[in-house]
Amino acid sequence: MIFKKLFNITLYVFVLLVPILPLKVKISILPLSADFIIASFLILFGILNVIFEDGLENIKLRNRNIQFFSIIVFIFLVLNAVSFFVAVNKGAAISESMRFFEYVFLFYFTYIIADEKTINRTFNLFFIAMLLAAAYGVVQFVFGLSPYTVNRNIRLNSTFVNPNYWGAAVNIVIFYPIVEMINKRRISLNDSLFLGLFIFNLLFSLNRSSWLAFLAGLFVILLLINKKFILSLPAFIIPLMAHPFTRKRFVTMLSVEKIAKDARFKLWKTAYMMFKEHFWLGVGNGNYRYFYPEYIERYPALFVRKELWSPHNSFLKMFAEMGIFGGLVFILIYLMLFYMVIKVYKGTKRYKVYALSLIGFWVAYLFQNNFNNLMFIPQLNVFAWLLTALIFKAFVLETKEAI
Template sequence: MFKRLFNISIYVFVILVPILPLKIKLGFLPLSADFIIASILIFFGLCYLLFEGGLKELYNLKDKGLRKLNLFIGLFVFLNIISFFIAPNKGAAISESLRFFEYVFLFYFIVLLADKRTIKRAFMLFFASMVVAALYGVIQFIFGLSPYTVNRNIRLNSTFVNPNYWGAAVNIVIFYPIVDMIKERKIKIYNVLFLALFIFNLLFSLNRSSWLAFLLGLFVILLIENKKFIAILPAFILPLIAHPFTRKRFITLLSIEKITKDARFKLWKTAYLMFKEHFVLGVGHGNYRYFYDDYIKRFPELFVRKDLWSPHNSFLKMFAEMGIFGGLNFMFIYIMLFYLVIVVYNKTREYKVIALSLIGFWVSYLFQNNFNNLMFIPQLNVFAWLLTALLYKAYVLEAEEEF
């Protein structure tokens, strides 16, 4: 019974989380669609392990592909405990820790318990949910429903918190129709329609880092699959220059003067100074925001239009909050998740298309986290963990069948 409820919870998760931007806090406890459903999912998984003889599944954690990830996560737990004691705001430290361990537990329970049928359905349902979100993005554009604009030009955010996050979310799925057509060596109408829908949403998110991340991810995919296909890369730049405003936004990426005057440079410098002054242990997990006011008072030239800004860089945020060891450890965790996808791509026969699509996503995601705090946006970051877990478990099951 609990195994079935666990599977149903996965389906509910991948359907609702992309289209339900619920985000509230009860004290220091973060409450959002992903946190609530993930908690239910983990509960059912735990009940299955304890009451339905599922403890035998724990052997999956000994998989050699997971050993390095296990090591880095274990080390992060240790560093997180230290960070809690030095953090001035304990509630913020607890909140950030709960978020991170939501991803960890979700990842491991999927690796432990997901079966082949559940995995295939979960991928399909997630893609369908993202298509629904993208269709809503088109509706936003037609009826002007988005609250975000740049110079009176609407920016799509669809069902995500803001356009930056939505642009990054589109990059999770946009590579699939491209890879499918490359692998099949044929153009399929439904793939063309999906690709057009996702490109439209990516384009009118007006998020330049998402554009660059997409082009970089696509370049890596083409390099891996067939270097000759790199010749088609310029075709994906054409939509960026077709619309007058997107063309203007794209051209700013080529201006060194405008780049160096971007507010992000001030935000990055603020985070760097915080890291520099708290080099070993940082200011405490989740405590960046509680030190920010002090830094812009001490360095008024770093002030950016409002009293609180995130660093707009996930890695700098973690170096500032957890110091050199915590920051490096955090980076290695995400590198190892990416590495698992590469392992699957090199060894799988059945999941080549999904694996290569996720390689494109991981390249774009790691790149874009240098410009946005995407790893701290639960509605988005949770799928970096969940989809990687589903893919890796699919590969493990495939290997067992062949054996």
């Protein structure tokens, strides 16, 4: 079982290094980053394991949810191929498709190969990596190491590319200590320290959409546990009000006038106009940025600044790039990933805490993707796929034991 062992070891390396290595370079159309390089070895060992050890005939994808998910993914891959011929910049279309293939292969090989021991170790190692990243966030704050500021106030980005992505990354793990304490019905020192560390990083990312996403995820968690717990939700707003600048940032979210002036509205409208004018097939996968200059020239009212290409909305980006069918199938893929976690939460006895924590993350993630292009940030998005594959495989193994 050498290839399975190599896959497991590489998976451990992946979850330890990817959160703390923000390496991102590109050679021609080939994206080179920590996640892509390590994932390439994972995929290689996964293929070798399936061919030489498990055997192609023993691939177990009989689960109905996995089968339905596979159909959706296949349709999206076909639409990717169509989009290649539509795209003006073929390299960008290939690069974007390669990223999606990375997520798909990682999901399936993890689901096929991972056993219970691998799953538990992977979750623990990922949590350790995020603790290290959060600790570095504190170091950034104390020594002023972050290159990002707003009104001369430092914004933490830790080991991620920018504060928006870091705020979203914190939301992957911040719900775990909360759910753990509720589950144990006591406040432990470790969970309190972990929660305090993550809240600090979330606050000083100064990313308002991450704050709202956290509150949305927490609301759903409390609703699922006990509706009475929702009364405690305002307590989590208190830290936002404790520091003068976080308080000021929070209050701006309540100002209709400032919201109306937000540049995102122009960016969203630009993406919508692009979708409207390329309704069926879009402008081509990964090609939004190459059409952006043309649109701000044609519609001067949409101008924000020339170098700002992102639509700050993953769903609008996909509708603009791949048209109505690509956009709808893309949304369906992510809703299906979310549904798998819900399925686990409803049926598991052993992984209740993990599943509920991931429900909080998925609510936060889907919410925040309306304000940022997180689904196109590999260092972040890859864990939405990977952690879902792990928890769903854990559930499948658990239910088989129960039969």
